[in-house]
Amino acid sequence: xxxxxxxxxxxxxxxxxxxxxxxxxxxxxxxxxxxxxxxxxxxxxxxxxxxxxxxxxxxxxxxxxxxxxxxxxxxxxxxxxxxxxxxxxxxxxxxxxxxxxxxxxxxxxxxxxxxxxxx
Amino acid sequence: xxxxxxxxxxxxxxxxxxxxxxxxxxxxxxxxxxxxxxxxxxxxxxxxxxxxxxxxxxxxxxxxxxxxxxxxxxxxxxxxxxxxxxxxxxxxxxxxxxxxxxxxxxxxxxxxxxxxxxxxxxxxxxxxxxxxxxxxxxxxxxxxxxxxxxxxxxxxxxxxxxxxxxxxxxxxxxxxxxxxxxxxxxxxxxxxxxxxxxxxxxxxx
Numbered sequence: 280x281x282x283x284x285x286x287x288x289x290x291x292x293x294x295x296x297x298x299x300x301x302x303x304x305x306x307x308x309x310x311x312x313x314x315x316x317x318x319x320x321x322x323x324x325x326x327x328x329x330x331x332x333x334x335x336x337x338x339x340x341x342x343x344x345x346x347x348x349x350x351x352x353x354x355x356x357x358x359x360x361x362x363x364x365x366x367x368x369x370x371x372x373x374x375x376x377x378x379x380x381x382x383x384x385x386x387x388x389x390x391x392x393x394x395x396x397x398x
Numbered sequence: 399x400x401x402x403x404x405x406x407x408x409x410x411x412x413x414x415x416x417x418x419x420x421x422x423x424x425x426x427x428x429x430x431x432x433x434x435x436x437x438x439x440x441x442x443x444x445x446x447x448x449x450x451x452x453x454x455x456x457x458x459x460x461x462x463x464x465x466x467x468x469x470x471x472x473x474x475x476x477x478x479x480x481x482x483x484x485x486x487x488x489x490x491x492x493x494x495x496x497x498x499x500x501x502x503x504x505x506x507x508x509x510x511x512x513x514x515x516x517x518x519x520x521x522x523x524x525x526x527x528x529x530x531x532x533x534x535x536x537x538x539x540x541x542x543x544x545x546x547x548x549x550x551x552x553x554x555x556x557x558x559x560x561x562x563x564x565x566x567x568x569x570x571x572x573x574x575x576x577x578x579x580x581x582x583x584x585x586x587x588x589x590x591x592x593x594x595x596x597x598x599x600x601x602x603x
Contacts, residue, residue, distance in 0.1 A: 283408045283424055286584065290412050290577065310417075335411050335419075358417045 284333055291334040294356050299338075301326050301376050302369030302389050307340060307353055308361040319361050322351055325389065328375040329355075341379065343387075348380065368392035400483040401602040402428045402493055403450035403476055404585070406508065408595050412576065412586065422576050422586040425506075427498075427601055429583055432491040433469040433477065446487045449474035451598065476598045495583050497603065502575045507600040508593035512565035517541075522558040568592035 299305050306323040324342030327350070331337055336355045341348060353360065369389035379387060404427035411421045434447035453475040455463070466473050469490045487493070498504070518524040518541040526539045541560070544553050570591055577586040585601070593599060 280408065283410050286424060286582075287410055287412075290586075333410075354413075354419055356413075357419065358413055 287334045291356055292358075293334065294360070296355065296363045297365050299326055299363065299365045301328055301374050302371030303365055304367040304369065304389075305340065306364040306366055307351075308364070309353070309357075310359050310361055323366070324349075324351075325369070325376075325379065327377060327379055343383075368394070399481045399602055400497060401478075401480050401504075401600055402495070402497065403430050403448055403478050404428065404599050404601050405451070406591060406593050406595055406597055406599050407584075409590065414576075420576055420588055421590075422588050423591050425585050425587060425591070425599060425601060427495050427583060427585045428493055430493045431469055431471045431474065432487045432489055432493065433465060433471070433474070435487060435489060436479070445479045445481055446483055447477055447479050448493055449477050451475035478600055480602075495578050495580050495585055498575050498578050498585055498601075500575055500578055502603065503572055504575060504587065505569055505571045505602040506573055506587065506591040507567060507569045507602065508591055509597060510564045510566055510568045510592040511594050513563040515561060516563040517560045518558060521560060521563045524558075 303326050304324065305326055306321050308319050308321055310317055311320050322340060322342070324340045327339050327341050329336065329338045334356050337352050338355060339350055339352050341350045343349070368391065370392050371389060376389075379389075404425040407424040407426055409421065409423050411419050414420050428450060430448040430450045432446055433449045436443060436445040436447065438444050449466070449469075449471070451474055453473040455473055458466070458473040463473065471490065483493075484497075513520070517539050519526050519539045524539075524541060527534050527537055527542075530538065541558075544557055544559075570589075573591070574588040575585055576588050577584075579585070587601075591599060
């Protein structure tokens with residue numbers, strides 16, 4: 280196991296994204312290839328889980344698009360990801376907030392974590 | 399058919415040049431030692447015997463000690479014959495991962511994980527009864543009929559039934575080599591291969 284972890288580090292370039300966890304609202308800027316043109320698209324939503332470890336780690340991000348729930352699974356260290364922007368820190372009690380799938384409207388809100396800044 | 403003996407280390411995934419995530423198996427392949435060269439004149443067929451994996455000398459029989467001494471090497475735990483190599487091999491030669499290149503297609507042979515005594519649903523892919531109601535109360539995963547009645551008045555040989563599953567020699571064909579790390583004797587093969595972590599596998603080219 281340790282050997283594979285060491286090997287992964289030599290084979291895949293890890294990316295330093297800002298730390299985020301389930302309940303946070305993030306914007307993923309990812310590259311899209313159309314023919315030989317490349318452009319950047321965004322996907323904003325709530326992270327509902329982080330899964331796996333090392334270079335195979337992924338996270339699931341959920342948003343409501345035209346009143347239909349849309350989820351994307353994104354590899355954290357994928358070269359297609361330009362950057363991950365953390366918009367909001369949320370207060371949730373568990374690491375996998377699948378209960379969010381059954382909630383709509385006002386019930387589906389997540390409380391924002393208060394940030395205290397030293398003055 | 400040339401090849402190499404290796405050890406399954408585990409699985410991981412890497413990103414291809416196009417950015418796609420490729421699941422792959424890490425194999426410690428070689429270095430192997432040529433311990434015997436079989437020729438048409440002496441043995442009736444030609445082959446190259448490779449050895450891999452360290453073994454304690456106290457666990458090696460005297461006959462095998464002599465066999466390894468001929469090739470001028472320490473005792474090894476796994477011996478496999480390969481039919482042909484591109485370059486002629488002689489006793490004591492070392493075979494490394496350099497015989498592989500990225501993009502090659504290989505076949506991997508291993509011993510699948512033992513699963514114990516299993517029913518027909520897991521062992522042969524039967525679909526079971528398919529109903530929980532309509533009179534089915536204790537036969538959800540039963541095999542059903544074994545054949546007709548008064549003729550033939552017996553069960554045909556080879557009828558698929560429950561029994562020991564797994565732990566058999568399995569070959570997986572057409573696996574792509576994603577990466578070769580010659581300095582560490584490591585190859586990465588796309589997809590999964592049979593066997594548990596740490597078990598010996600044969601990578602055939």
